[in-house]
Every structure is written in C-alpha cells, then in structure tokens.
Amino acid sequence: MKKPRRNWAAEPWDDSEMLECTQIVPETPDTWTFTFRSPSGAWFDYEPGQFITLDLPVDPSRGEAGNVQRTYTMSSSPSRPLSISVTAKAHATSVATRWMMDHMKPGMRIRAYGPSGIFSFHRHPAKKYLLISAGSGITPMMSMTTWAWDSGEMPDIVFVHAARRPSDMIFRDRLQQLANRVPGLQLRLTVEEPEPFKAWPGFHGRLSQIMLGLMAPDYLEREVFCCGPEPFMQAVREMLISLGYDMEHYHQESFGAPIATEAEAPVIDDVILDDDAKAQIRFAASEVVATCHETDTVLSVAKRSGLNIPSGCTFGLCGTCKVRKLSGDVHMVHNGGISDEDIEEGWILACCSNPMGKVEIDA
Ligand code: FES
Missing domain, CATH: 3.40.50.80 (Nucleotide-binding domain of ferredoxin-NADP reductase (FNR) module)
Structure with a gap:
C-alpha cells in the first residue's frame, strides 16, 4: 500500500481546501459511511463528537444555486487524523444524503465547512x-x-x-x-x-x-x-x-428543531421586532450593502444578495453560520450553537440574528 502523503509539519486541514472522497462503505441497508481526505495531505484536527457541513451539488445544472448544505457528525476519530468519515442515513424525504448515496464516488471533490460543534x-x-x-x-x-x-x-x-x-x-x-x-x-x-x-x-x-x-x-x-x-x-x-x-x-x-419539555423554562425574550422597521447590512468582505427589515435574518439577507454564508440547521443550534459582526447591533436568539466567549468576541449566528439598524458583517 502506498505510503500516505502526510503534511504533519503544515497547519491542519482548513475549509479553504476541498475534500476528496476516498471510500464509501455500506453500514446498513440505508446507511453509508463516506470517507474523505485532504488532497494536500493535511491532517484533520477536531474534537470527537464534532460535525462538518458538506456543500453538495444536488443539482449541478443550477451551479452554486443547486447546492445544499448539510451538517453531518463525524463518525471517525481525530486520533486517526489522515481522513475523516461521516455516516449518513437516508430517510424517505432526504435529498442531500440520497444524493450522496447515488452520486458520490471516490475521487470526487466537494467543499466542506467546519469542523464545529460543542458536543464532545x-x-x-x-x-x-x-x-x-x-x-x-x-x-x-x-x-x-x-x-x-x-x-x-x-x-x-x-x-x-x-x-x-x-x-x-x-x-x-x-x-x-x-x-x-x-x-x-x-x-x-x-x-x-x-x-x-x-x-x-x-x-x-x-x-x-x-x-x-x-x-x-x-x-x-x-x-x-x-x-x-x-x-x-x-x-x-x-x-x-x-x-x-x-x-x-x-x-x-441534534440537528432537528429542539422541543422544550415542561421542566425546561422557555427563555423570556421581551424584544419585539418591528416588521416595518428598516435595517441595513453591509457585508464587508463582499462589498455588498443590502437594505432589509429588522425581522429578516442576516442569513436570509445574505442569500437574497447572492452571498454564500454556510448554514446547516438554520435555528441556532449547529453553529455552522457563525460570522463576525464588525459593527452595529443584532438581536440573536440561538439554541446553544454559539458560546458566550464567541459572542463577547463579536461572533453571531447569521441564521438567528436580526439586524437592528445598520450592521456590518465580515462576509
Ligand atoms: S445554521 Fe445552524 S446555527 Fe445557523
């Protein structure tokens, strides 16, 4: 077997590099494990239990617009850092996982974001x-x-x-x-x-x-x-x-919307967003300025403006849509997908943040 190309001295893999599929293994009749490596030989650094968001071209005829992003917990362990694996089960209604089962082949390269998550x-x-x-x-x-x-x-x-x-x-x-x-x-x-x-x-x-x-x-x-x-x-x-x-x-x-139990008191949020109030978001890296309403989310405005902020759950749980806020205020109600330290450092979750007035985002 060929000695793997290892790039231990270099930085670990980061999501600016695409992933290359190396192996597809059936686990049960409707569940498969997909293994990926970094084409440059970079190693993978993550915490066991974290997830990655895959950008899947489910409809290649529509270019980037035909991509969907799905979040998968890694079934591999960082103690074996040459590759990462996700294990996905196709439900009757799944689009992305079904696409992976039907179309993913060894050698195929896809964009991925992460790793992230705090479940470890x-x-x-x-x-x-x-x-x-x-x-x-x-x-x-x-x-x-x-x-x-x-x-x-x-x-x-x-x-x-x-x-x-x-x-x-x-x-x-x-x-x-x-x-x-x-x-x-x-x-x-x-x-x-x-x-x-x-x-x-x-x-x-x-x-x-x-x-x-x-x-x-x-x-x-x-x-x-x-x-x-x-x-x-x-x-x-x-x-x-x-x-x-x-x-x-x-x-x-979980990547499903959380259901509160009676024992879990709901978070009281007394901010009432005004549907008529105008807001403005400046996406600094893309040099795009968009006017919107306070009731819009930063993620929806980015999408409408043709910008790609990676996202997964879309209800503040997975942390995939984390972006840095450069100035202004947002109203954010998340479900645990961001830490207090990150919030203090100016990060927000785009999917559950509403712009309050003028806001500048690093995206
Ligand atoms: S997409 Fe999951 S937290 Fe925003």
Missing part, C-alpha cells in the same frame, strides 16, 4: 460516561469511543444504543469487537423488534427507566451524552429528570 466529552471531563443514542445518533458516540480506545486510557463508558431492528444497528460489529477487548466499555443494546428466527442477546423494547437502571445502575454518577431523533432525546431528558438526575451533567446533540 473533551469539553466535559469525567471519570464515568453514559452514552445514549438511537439510529444515526450513534455517530458522535462512535467517534468518542474510538478516541477513548485509541488514547490507551479507556474511561468507564456505558454505551446504550437503541434501534428498531438488529439489522438497523450501525457499527454493531465494530463496537462489539471493542467491547470484547476492554473491560471499561460496556455495550447495552436494545431493539424494538428482534429479527425472526435470529437470537437477540440484548434488550428488547423502548428505553425505559427500568431498562436504564439495569443497563447502568450507577447512571446518577455518570456524565450523560445523548444523540438521536428529537422525540427520543426528549424522552431521555424527561426520564432522567423524573429519576432525579442532575441535568447539569446532561449533554445532547
């Missing part, structure tokens, strides 16, 4: 972890577990994963191989429907309080990371709250 156990050091995932929410857990394995200091991890059927379970064999080799990783799998005529050694049914107690009797002492469809995470949150878990130690990742 690097940010919450603890002695014991409880990783809870469902469906493709397993990807950040796989990244963190691989990192823990590669670090040689396997912490105490209970890895809970829920799927509809055993054949839907992504990375099952890899996880079982890891768990067979280290006592610190305890795999707890549950399915709603075991496959007929196949023995299923795991749990059966939806994750419940009783099941959680059996899977991780010391769950109250563990730092919890949860990722999956929003209804699943809502059920986990409500279950932990009712069990008396200290939610300061609960972290979740």
